[in-house]
Amino acid sequence: MQMSGAQMVIEAFIAEGVDTVFGYPGGAIMNVYDEIYKQDKFHHILNRHEQASIHAAEGYAKASGKVGVAMITSGPGFTNAVTGLADAYMDSVPMVVVSGQVPMSLIGTDGFQEIDAIGISRPCTKHNYLVTDAADLPRVLKEAFYIAKSGRPGPVHVDIPKDVTAQIAEFNYDVELNLETYKPHTKGNPRQIKKALEAIAKAKRPLFYLGGGIINSNAAYEVRELVHKTGIPAVETLMARGVLSFDDELLISMLGMHGSYAANMAMSETDLVIGLGVRFDDRVTGKLSEFAKNADVIHVDIDPASISKLVNADFPIVGDVKNVVIEMLEQCEHIYPDNYASWRETINNFDALHPLTFHEDSERLKPQWVVKRVGELLGDSANISTDVGQHQMWAAQFYPFTRPNQWITSGGLGTMGFGFPAAIGVKVAVPEKTSINFTGDGSILMNVQELMTAVEKKIPVINIILNNNFLGMVRQWQTLFYDKRHSQTDLSVQPDFVKLAEAFGGIGYRVTTKEEFDAALKDAVEKNIVAFIEVIVERFENVMPMVPSGGSLFNMMLLEKKETK
Amino acid sequence: MTENSERRVISVIVVNEASVLSRITNLFSGRGYNITSLTVAPIPESNYSRLTIVTSGSVRVIEQITKQLHKLIPVLKVYEHADLVEKEMAMVKFPLSENLSDIDVLCRAYNGKIVNVGENVVIVMVADEPKRVDNFLAVIKKYNPKEIVRSGAVALER
Numbered sequence A: 001m002q003m004s005g006a007q008m009v010i011e012a013f014i015a016e017g018v019d020t021v022f023g024y025p026g027g028a029i030m031n032v033y034d035e036i037y038k039q040d041k042f043h044h045i046l047n048r049h050e051q052a053s054i055h056a057a058e059g060y061a062k063a064s065g066k067v068g069v070a071m072i073t074s075g076p077g078f079t080n081a082v083t084g085l086a087d088a089y090m091d092s093v094p095m096v097v098v099s100g101q102v103p104m105s106l107i108g109t110d111g112f113q114e115i116d117a118i119g120i121s122r123p124c125t126k127h128n129y130l131v132t133d134a135a136d137l138p139r140v141l142k143e144a145f146y147i148a149k150s151g152r153p154g155p156v157h158v159d160i161p162k163d164v165t166a167q168i169a170e171f172n173y174d175v176e177l178n179l180e181t182y183k184p185h186t187k188g189n190p191r192q193i194k195k196a197l198e199a200i201a202k203a204k205r206p207l208f209y210l211g212g213g214i215i216n217s218n219a220a221y222e223v224r225e226l227v228h229k230t231g232i233p234a235v236e237t238l239m240a241r242g243v244l245s246f247d248d249e250l251l252i253s254m255l256g257m258h259g260s261y262a263a264n265m266a267m268s269e270t271d272l273v274i275g276l277g278v279r280f281d282d283r284v285t286g287k288l289s290e291f292a293k294n295a296d297v298i299h300v301d302i303d304p305a306s307i308s309k310l311v312n313a314d315f316p317i318v319g320d321v322k323n324v325v326i327e328m329l330e331q332c333e334h335i336y337p338d339n340y341a342s343w344r345e346t347i348n349n350f351d352a353l354h355p356l357t358f359h360e361d362s363e364r365l366k367p368q369w370v371v372k373r374v375g376e377l378l379g380d381s382a383n384i385s386t387d388v389g390q391h392q393m394w395a396a397q398f399y400p401f402t403r404p405n406q407w408i409t410s411g412g413l414g415t416m417g418f419g420f421p422a423a424i425g426v427k428v429a430v431p432e433k434t435s436i437n438f439t440g441d442g443s444i445l446m447n448v449q450e451l452m453t454a455v456e457k458k459i460p461v462i463n464i465i466l467n468n469n470f471l472g473m474v475r476q477w478q479t480l481f482y483d484k485r486h487s488q489t490d491l492s493v494q495p496d497f498v499k500l501a502e503a504f505g506g507i508g509y510r511v512t513t514k515e516e517f518d519a520a521l522k523d524a525v526e527k528n529i530v531a532f533i534e535v536i537v538e539r540f541e542n543v544m545p546m547v548p549s550g551g552s553l554f555n556m557m558l559l560e561k562k563e564t565k
Numbered sequence B: 001m002t003e004n005s006e007r008r009v010i011s012v013i014v015v016n017e018a019s020v021l022s023r024i025t026n027l028f029s030g031r032g033y034n035i036t037s038l039t040v041a042p043i044p045e046s047n048y049s050r051l052t053i054v055t056s057g058s059v060r061v062i063e064q065i066t067k068q069l070h071k072l073i074p075v076l077k078v079y080e081h082a083d084l085v086e087k088e089m090a091m092v093k094f095p096l097s098e099n100l101s102d103i104d105v106l107c108r109a110y111n112g113k114i115v116n117v118g119e120n121v122v123i124v125m126v127a128d129e130p131k132r133v134d135n136f137l138a139v140i141k142k143y144n145p146k147e148i149v150r151s152g153a154v155a156l157e158r
Helices: A005-015 A025-036 A050-064 A074-088 A119-124 A134-149 A162-166 A190-202 A220-230 A261-269 A320-331 A337-352 A367-376 A390-398 A419-429 A450-456 A472-481 A496-503 A514-527 B020-030 B059-071 B100-109 B130-143
Strands: A001-004 A021-025 A043-046 A068-072 A095-101 A129-130 A155-161 A167-169 A205-208 A234-236 A253-254 A272-276 A296-303 A315-318 A381-386 A434-440 A459-468 A507-511 A531-536 B006-015 B038-040 B048-056 B075-080 B083-095 B112-117 B120-128 B147-150 B156-157
Touching: A001 A005, A005 A025, A005 A134, A005 A162, A005 A381, A021 A050, A021 A419, A021 B120, A025 A068, A025 A095, A025 A155, A025 A162, A043 A419, A043 A450, A043 B130, A050 A068, A050 A074, A050 A095, A050 A320, A050 A419, A050 A450, A050 B075, A074 A155, A095 A134, A119 A129, A119 A155, A119 B038, A134 A162, A134 A167, A134 A367, A134 A531, A155 A162, A155 A496, A190 A272, A190 A315, A205 A261, A220 A320, A220 A337, A234 A261, A253 A261, A253 A337, A253 A390, A261 A337, A261 B038, A272 A320, A315 A459, A367 A390, A367 A434, A367 A459, A367 A514, A367 B147, A381 A390, A381 A419, A390 A419, A390 A434, A390 A459, A390 A472, A419 A434, A419 A450, A419 A459, A419 A507, A419 B038, A450 A496, A496 A507, A496 A531, A507 A514, A514 A531, B006 B020, B006 B059, B020 B059, B038 B120, B059 B075, B100 B112, B100 B120, B100 B130, B120 B130
Parallel strands: A021 A043, A021 A068, A068 A095, A095 A155, A129 A155, A205 A234, A205 A272, A234 A253, A272 A296, A296 A315, A381 A434, A434 A459, A459 A531, A507 A531
Antiparallel strands: A001 A167, B006 B048, B006 B075, B038 B048, B083 B120, B083 B147, B083 B156, B112 B120
């Protein structure tokens, strides 16, 4: 069928089953927006900043497991989106981002709103395209969706000059993809899997090291089965929260810089690391030469470049975690849970020695209490997004996660401003769950304009602002490592968050006590409109325990012992 | 695992399309890898081009380079050569007043010859292994070369 390039974009989205597009129009993308106006097959959500469109699409993708889609214009529209692209790239989020570009005749002339978009997006996307002929569009779009979601997922950027969106060409989406140079390796080598299982059977103190790749590969329930069948304890990375349920007795906790004492000690004492969908990030490993020093390493990942990048893998297995774990499940009869009883005991003793907890010793509410309380009140019925900083770590440490895709956070890039728009995308993808965004008084202002999006589209995200009048995580480092010189982190001057929410048509609460918090959360859930719950919390609370940057996992700064709650 | 840096020759077969070269060079600059030399030309009667990259790094770095290259969508194959035949070409411009018979003899010792004679200058070429090209360029210093250009190495597995 003959149609314009702009119509092709719409038809491709429909063929891919896209139900929501997040975006912001502008000059170079107007032809496509004109076609969006004419169709009724998918929703368009107008964010109030292009960065937010990308984060919303990320939230949508992370909560639903589908490809997130965003659309933006050329020049500043595109450059505003770059942070989002980089964020999605670091966290392997499947996304297709379509941007307008100046007409072909103007490319290279420094035209109005022209920027070399694919030059900029190259290092922060899985792949990108500049489409110079509408006849290429069906193939390019089909490839874009395929590349975004296959292998190690990631964002794919398609840049389309304005005249190409007007150009008429043949549209046929039923073409076979022929990507001779891109064939992701999804099945693990059976011999390697067998060797790995033998190593597990021989190990005295094996440890599952679970990563975000498990969520991406939709393998959490298979991993749960494998963990239980083998009786081997597990630690989770930040990105893997929810792979195991919080009350699973084989789940130790999160490991890494703000991991629990028991998780980090288990990693330091293990003799066999079983890494599934992990990448040995520096926030996880601490000092590399001391990381799991006496252990062999099994590393399962779909990205060969992740294997032996930082830590040498003795048993490398390239493949989709789900496939590999299913294979392992079929052949693990010779692994006996009883063999690891004393190892589990050792870990339980670590946990008893320094449990993950906090002291309720201040006049003000403790941020950890707020997270725990939301867990008690909403638990499984909420999806949890966060911004970046102290509140993010407390949410990861203390929320009782029960399922995969419940936890949406910016891990690799650590993008402040991620949480609110992401929580919008989460709510759109999973409307039946309450969408909570834990945020800080610093982060929330980085995409606060999304109040308008949420009000206009009636997307009832509840933002819980843990307000300590500080850029808390940086303040914590300044307190600990910069002799308390709190350079540019004091946020004493702040907006009235209640009025701010109300100014956009949302609802705001300011709470200072436990009773007020419970009432506010209950009310916000019932009111079902976008809300700010500003919680005044202890100003100088630190995230503990903590492995100082570059230190060894077993050398943690610990919570001072006091009576605990 | 040795952290000693060693010279390596890597050949990359890529789809011959726009911006593929910048994907490769971006990868090297973005991840802090070295490029000593890089040559690229289309492979006859195909949609592919072949790049020959001379780089250096530890075993681990070289392994990462090949894996990261592989990860790029338009990359078909990556060869990290162990046993190879390697050649490089150089051209040098000398003043016509220099001792041309000496220069001619030297060129021929390095698979080369005089390729152009102008009013004031003579241009020679040599084609040999990169190390021998180094030698040649060291030897001809005393003949006051005015301009030197090297092609970068190309290589084939034995």
